[in-house]
Amino acid sequence: MEILTVFLAIISLFVIIGIGYIAQKVGILNHDRVHLISRILVNIAIPAITISSMQVSRTVATMSIVNNMLLVAGGYYIVAFLVSILICHFLPSTPTEKGVYQFMLVFPNTMFMGLPVASAVLGTGSLFYVILFNLPFNLLVFTMGVWLLAQGRPGKFDLTVMLSPGLVASVLGLSLFLAGFMLPAQVNAGLDLVGSTTTPLAMLVVGALLATLPVSQLAGDWRVKLITTFRLVIFPVIAYIALSPFVADKLLLGVAVLLIAMPVASNSVLLSEEYKVDSTLASQGVFLSTMLCLATIPILMSLV
Template structure:
């Protein structure tokens, strides 16, 4: 495994976080401006990214791969959900903080970091599998993920807060995938361009949320370190041990475990801000877990090669 491309992908994200951090500190971006960008990401850019990721031609080979990956992803999310239910009980936090912690444990940064890191470790063929694994991600984030962050919506449903552009995009994307229909040009190119701004803009927004926090506050929250340990090492190792029982394809195993080992999803920050919960806690989770992933991803890579 070549460590340099992996490290380069992670450092690129940190540079973008640094841009947001500096932009806030020097006054180029205010908190309200960052909130506006976050809302743009959640309601426009991410839905476009979901639609673009589902523009995949349906074939017999794709259907076979999807069946295997479906089993693998059931394992991944079953392990993640189990840990997400148990771990927050050991930490103090409000109802909404518990929801943020559970969201961080379940959803990894497989969209923003998955493509470049998988390409660096497994080559061009892995990109296809990353795309397939990303398919259910947007749907789950905008359904189960929303209820995790705002459990009050489950008991007092607010249709306007639940039927989001992200959820609508997920259903449209699934319909297009199932029917084989494609979005015509130039609309498709516009959607692609809007989706492409997601990663850099999301990292910049995270930087702006970290900027007001004292350095000690960013690194002293023991909950974040524990959650990062489960997110980066415990979950992917358990997944690796289980999925080896029903597939021997090294690429399928490698890509699936690698994506399960990604740091906390950047969407955690964006949705926490959008739904009025603890975006600072989410920002610390993304920052610390991404920093630690510089060490843990090569460790997972070594395990996959043994």
């Protein structure tokens, strides 16, 4: 894959991030409006594109894709979780910082940035693969992710958070696919149209969130840089080396490496705020990894 092609595809997304950043700075997007857009994304746009992207015919080939992608995604999360325990055991941190560091290591931004970047870099045909990779993410981010952030805080974990629209849509979309049930064309077209707003809205939100951080605190200290190195470089390189001898489907390999190479999940900021841990640290991780992925993703994808 040409490195310039990938770079130009991602640059267009960063233009929208820049618009969101400026809109926040000049007051067009304030906290309440960003929160409203986030709710529209999480509760409407992303569930819509989740269902529509899984409206493909059930064949032997597609069932193979489902099995292989879920195996790859599940394997990644197991390995990333174990590595996060090892790294954070030696990383100097407070109890509240430790969970944030582990969350940043384990969870890439596979939804808000994964969907638009995969669409731009690999084409719309990659969205089915992206949604499949996000099935474990939607489950784990509200279970293991919340536990990492709020570990040791009794009463903070609420099982109802698992029933998010994203998780429900993932299960529904997968159920429809496995049952071989195709929605009426008009319904699917409507869902697809609503889901198409995910890319610009998600990038606006990322830009607006970054604009809330003081410039002097954006990059964080050496620990944030270490976590970012693992998130953007070490994890995807290991994934490519481990998967390339066994994965014949080049699109599946490309999507898996691309999603594992995504920056820190923006959920880290929202959940850190909710569970009263270090949301500033999470914001620094999101900012630094998001900025640096402009360089790391084109280089990595040129090798796939």
